[in-house]
Structure formats: C-alpha cells, structure tokens
Amino acid sequence: MGILQSEIKKIIRNLDNISFEDRVVLVTGGAGFLGSWICDVLVGQGAKVICMDNLTSGLESNISHLKDRENFKFVRHNVSSFLKLGEEKIDLIMHLASRASPLEFDKYPIEIIKANTLGTMNMLELARKYKARFLFTSTSEIYGDAKVVPTPETYNGNVNPIGVRGCYDESKRCGEALCMAYLRQYDVDVRIARIFNTYGPRMRADGVYGRVIPRFIAQALNNEPITIFGDGKQTRSFCYVTDQIEGLLRLAWFNECKGEVVNIGNPNEITILKLAEIVKKITNSNSEITFCPPMPDDPRRRCPDITKAKTLLNWTPKVELEDGLKKTVELLGRWHN
Ligand code: UDP
Numbered sequence: 001m002g003i004l005q006s007e008i009k010k011i012i013r014n015l016d017n018i019s020f021e022d023r024v025v026l027v028t029g030g031a032g033f034l035g036s037w038i039c040d041v042l043v044g045q046g047a048k049v050i051c052m053d054n055l056t057s058g059l060e061s062n063i064s065h066l067k068d069r070e071n072f073k074f075v076r077h078n079v080s081s082f083l084k085l086g087e088e089k090i091d092l093i094m095h096l097a098s099r100a101s102p103l104e105f106d107k108y109p110i111e112i113i114k115a116n117t118l119g120t121m122n123m124l125e126l127a128r129k130y131k132a133r134f135l136f137t138s139t140s141e142i143y144g145d146a147k148v149v150p151t152p153e154t155y156n157g158n159v160n161p162i163g164v165r166g167c168y169d170e171s172k173r174c175g176e177a178l179c180m181a182y183l184r185q186y187d188v189d190v191r192i193a194r195i196f197n198t199y200g201p202r203m204r205a206d207g208v209y210g211r212v213i214p215r216f217i218a219q220a221l222n223n224e225p226i227t228i229f230g231d232g233k234q235t236r237s238f239c240y241v242t243d244q245i246e247g248l249l250r251l252a253w254f255n256e257c258k259g260e261v262v263n264i265g266n267p268n269e270i271t272i273l274k275l276a277e278i279v280k281k282i283t284n285s286n287s288e289i290t291f292c293p294p295m296p297d298d299p300r301r302r303c304p305d306i307t308k309a310k311t312l313l314n315w316t317p318k319v320e321l322e323d324g325l326k327k328t329v330e331l332l333g334r335w336h337n
Helices: 002-014 033-045 109-116 118-130 166-186 212-221 241-253 272-282 307-313 321-336
Strands: 024-028 048-053 072-076 092-095 133-139 190-195 226-229 235-237 261-264 269-271 289-292
Touching: 002 033, 002 241, 002 321, 024 033, 024 118, 033 048, 033 241, 092 118, 092 241, 109 118, 109 166, 118 133, 118 166, 133 166, 133 241, 166 190, 190 241, 212 226, 212 272, 212 321, 226 272, 235 272, 241 261, 241 307, 261 307, 269 272, 272 289, 272 321
Parallel strands: 024 048, 024 092, 048 072, 092 133, 133 190, 190 261, 226 289
Antiparallel strands: 235 269
8 A cells, every 4th residue: 555645645735725624525437546545536535435335347446445434435336227215415516337347338328328327317417406516437439540749629520320339438428418407407417537547556456457567567567469459550549547646636626617618637648569569678578579450440649738737727737657657566566476
C-alpha cells in the first residue's frame, strides 16, 4: 500500500481547495481500476462513499483496505438493474461501471451495452430522485477512427456501429445522449468526461483480456514475446492514473461544468511500437517484439485536444510516460513474481 498511499495523497494535494468532505458520493464500478482510485481519494478527503460494483471485472482486492473505514460502504450490485437505495441523501454519482478492454468486446458485448445504457439510465434516475450531480465516464472511443487529431470535443466521431467495438462505442454514445436528455428534460446536473487511454497500478494484469500497457509489462517481465497487433504504427496517448483521477474530480466539482463534455487525457501521442520499446527498456527485458494480426477497427491515431480541460478545469496532466510506467511496473511487477 505504501506507493499507492503516497500517490493518493499527491492527488489530494493537487486538488488544492477541492474537497468532497461530508458529501455523499455513489461511485459505480468502484472496485475497478479508476473507480477504486476515486474511492480512495474521496474516503481520504472525508466524503461518505458508497461503492457499487458487481465484481465481474472489478476486484475486491482493490477496495478491501477501505472496508473497515466508517465513511465507506460497499454495495454489490449490477447497475443494469434498478436498485432503490435507502440513503437519505446522495450529492454526487460518478458512473464508471463498464468493462473497457477491447479484448473483451466480443465476449461480453451485451453486458457492456447494458451497463452503459440501462445502467446509465438507472443511475440518472437516482440522480433525478436525489437531486444529485451526475458524472458520466465516456470515452475517446466515441470518436471511433477519428479523422481530426488531436481531437476536440466538437468532433462528432467516425464509428462503425456493427463492428466488434460497436458495443462499447455506441453504448457510450447512447450514455452521453441519455445524460443530455436528463439535463434537458429534468434539469439533472450532468457532466461527461471523455476518458482517453489511462494506465497505472490496479489495472487488471490478468494478461489475456488486459489493455496494452499491463499486457506489455507482463510479457516483458516474463521474457515472453511482446505482441504488437498490426504494424505498431497506430498511436495512443497515455495518461497516468493520478492525472486522470484529478481531472475527473475537478470535472465533478465545478458548478460551471453542468452540461459540459470534456476530454481528459494526456496529449503526448506515441506509436504502439515505441511503447513496446520503452516497456522493454525499463524492464530490462529480453523479450522479442512480435507482430500479430491487427485488431478490427483499431483506431489509427488517438490523441486528445485538451484545451477545454485546461481552461475549464484548470487542469493539465503532469506525469511523464516513463515515470508513470516505472511506477506501474513496480506495482504490477510484484503480482508477477
Ligand atoms: N495492442 C497491441 N498489443 C496488445 C494489446 C494491444 O498492439 O497486446 C494495441 C491495440 O491494437 C491498440 C493499442 O495497443 O492499437 C491500445 O490497445 P488497448 O487494448 O489498450 O486499448 P484501445 O486504445 O484500443 O481502446
């Protein structure tokens, strides 16, 4: 817990005067990668946190250290079915529940669609009932294979609805539309984060279904081939988790963000081949880099335009890729030894 605790304290420091102390916050997907970081920061600030997760992709171990805290409560529940909560008050709902790994899109497409459509609607109904603020975690995937890069929020996307990524991209797009519908029809105070690739400790490191960074790290540490899908010239822009969590909490905080959609990510764009080389270098690995068949509809370039986040949230990502990767290797590495 040592490194993680100091990372969480750093986020709280970077948030300056933003504090959710005494607010009641429901975090869906709270046992997942990003959700558990949010729970940690909010519990640390003295908020009353209700963490909801059905533990299908989230891990109990991500939140087990919080279970005895009096300002933390865990509710095991699938957001896709409605649940009447007995709480007297909820001030904020942060809706993160959904699988997000492309390697799972052909295995769990219906669960993914449900979490982002039915699940979002159920949580919006709760927000309406409790007059709570609502933050929806959308994704850069709603831009699909973007033709405008760096991509601003005003770009409407280039998505294949019937491709294997359609279950995620289209259900997140529908989730965004639902948020705006609840704003327009019921005046629910919604805000939408479009999260770009984020990495760090607590990402699932179970290999087969994981995202590129934990997969490359595990492969490198085990001296197994590093698997590049396609030619490796496709790009991503990787945001370290502490920067991402700070951005999300800023978006949840400011009154002026009602009805706003904001890209949150790191604009430092690199190729996947370059990422493989960096991971190989910092792990001192002998792994060979191998080229495998490309993923269908894999976006060629992805990089956020974060002008809006900078001005609206007074936020900018601070952690350099190599520094973030070293911390990630240190923590994920322990699981592989
Ligand atoms: N990727 C890869 N090898 C892997 C896993 C992923 O080359 O073992 C590539 C993938 O094709 C994509 C990028 O890495 O171009 C990022 O993949 P990830 O699954 O992390 O998320 P995405 O950004 O596609 O949603």
